[in-house]
Amino acid sequence: MAAAAAIELLDIACTFAGHGTAGQRYTAVEHVSLTVGAGEFVSVVGPTGCGKSTLLNVAAGLLAPSRGTVRCFGAPLTGLNRRAGYMFQAESLMPWRTALGNVMAGLEFRGVPAAEARAQAEAWLRRVGLGAFGDRYPHQMSGGMRKRASLAQTLVLDPDIILMDEPFSALDIQTRQLMENELLALWSAKRKAVLFITHDLDEAIALSDRVVVMSAGPAARPIGDFTIDLPRPRDVAEIKMTPRFLDLHAAIWGVLREEVLKGYQQQLGRAA
Incomplete structure (x- = not known):
């Protein structure tokens, strides 16, 4: 019998009350199904505003979905996910x-x-x-x-699950690469399940076993799921120069590019 996945998000939707017009609501994500296996490193990429952090908060039990089911190692998640550790983008010290x-x-x-x-x-x-x-x-x-x-x-x-929300985005490139390698070394030692949120496609590919691509919001959903078949252990700087890395980058960017452009146009529209 196959072991239960560390995280299962099944047909998740998250809708929030909006600003402005009375009764206006905003659906951040919809029809999202995502699985992270025990010991698997999965990154989620997508344009700004596509609900990546929303999904992380759902997996952490910090946010109850409007629809859908969340399971942690096969058991329905109710309340905080006490088997998960959360590393935030902002300073948490x-x-x-x-x-x-x-x-x-x-x-x-x-x-x-x-x-x-x-x-x-x-x-x-x-x-x-x-x-x-x-x-x-x-x-x-x-x-x-x-x-x-x-x-x-x-x-x-x-923790059995590590949730990470763009943890290295504020660092300079050299420090960032050192931290990414440090993370890989620590992860390799115990192989915890990792759900990693990032805007950086290079980072996602260099770290992960799988990369999931989200569409532009509203009602964002997964539109691509790519297996990263690069050998481990990896050095994040060296792996980026390999032909297979470049092939994977081109394939994922081919799916992601249009969604990034959509997200950018939406940002311009809101700013106008």
Whole structure:
């Protein structure tokens, strides 16, 4: 019997109350079915406003869909997805806590004894290259260091599913590539299920087992699902120079390009 998928989104729709005209409503996503297998790394790409983050919030249990079913390892998801860790695009570190204190926080909230929480947090800071910076506060760390601390903060809880919302988008290209390789190394060690949201097609291909393409909104839906058959382990800078990477990029961009243009025109229309 096949193992249950880590995440199953089945015919999901999310509709929100709109602004302006009374009763106006906006459907962000509709007829979305998406599966992430246990240990699988899946990225979702699409134009701005296509509901990528909405789907991530549904998988996290932070948002109940207007229609459809969400399952986590075969069981219906009700409320927060406690088997998932969420790494946000925005800064998630508490400014009044040190790097060590931030990484310890989730363990403390779970009732882990202080000495054990400290030991686990220190071990994870070493794994992400911050072993000597546990006493630093967020304002004393670079952007890359804060992202490393956020990664440790998420992974120290040992989630079965990792949800990531454009976590490296604010970093410079060199730091971003270092963080992407760090993520791949940590993921390879335990092979957790990952649902990764990004605007960057290069990043999606370099990291993933599969790339799902969303249409432009409103009522965005998946319009492409591509298997990434690049060998692992990967270096994200080197893999981008291989012929197979270029072939995959061309194939996915062929589907994505028109949707990006549609999304851009919609943005222009709203700005006018």
